[in-house]
Amino acid sequence: DAGVIQSPRHEVTEMGQEVTLRCKPISGHDYLFWYRQTMMRGLELLIYFNNNVPIDDSGMPEDRFSAKMPNASFSTLKIQPSEPRDSAVYFCASSTFMGTGELFFGEGSRLTVL
Amino acid sequence: GENVEQHPSTLSVQEGDSAVIKCTYSDSASNYFPWYKQELGKRPQLIIDIRSNVGEKKDQRIAVTLNKTAKHFSLHITETQPEDSAVYFCAASFGNEKLTFGTGTRLTIIP
Secondary structure (H helix, E strand, O other), X not given: OXXXXXXXXXXXXXXOOOEEEEEEOOOOOOEEEEEEEXXXXXXXXXXXXXXXXXXXXXXXXXXXXXXXXXXOOEEEEEEOOOOHHHOEEEEEEEEOOOOOOOOEEOOOEEEEEO | OOOEEEEOOEEEEEOOOOXXXXXXXXXXXXXXXEEEEEOOOOOOEEEEEEEOOOOEEXXXXXXXXXXXXXXXXXXXXXXXXXXXXXXXXXXXXXXXXXXXXXXXXXXXXXX
């Protein structure tokens, strides 16, 4: 398996624009996680899915953020409208178990909002 | 919910010396404690983990110790090498609950 695949790797956009980040988890992993990493706040869990169903979105900062998982091999994280404070690295991760299973992270999407 | 505190936030050690990073957790029910390493510009990767039924686990130059009474666990790296330079994250969870990460320690190995 190629591991967790994220795109784009880098995104530069202007404030107010819509941003869509994409993730393909490892085949057979039932759990998918979206994390945001910043210097100030470290690794924050935004939302996670189990078998394509959103389970906990309490980490989503506000209504501008939304995530979907239409099938077992694809998920998106959307920010609309984007703001400069959304600039961060967004990681997608997948796992076979919740809590005690190894998290396999993608390479991350570095977002810069000007 | 669980709260994990990690210290120090930065650590510099001479190559060949040992490095120790400490974490404390708040939920006494937590029973799984992994450590992730993130090299500059790369993804976090699991390097070692420990479960609450053991007090220590070793894998070559790295080891993790757990003190459930005091609710703290530590990462020990011996004979440090330049490739050990990275950010290290501790984490804790209980059962099927989500992992809670510490804030990270930036370790720099001085040649």
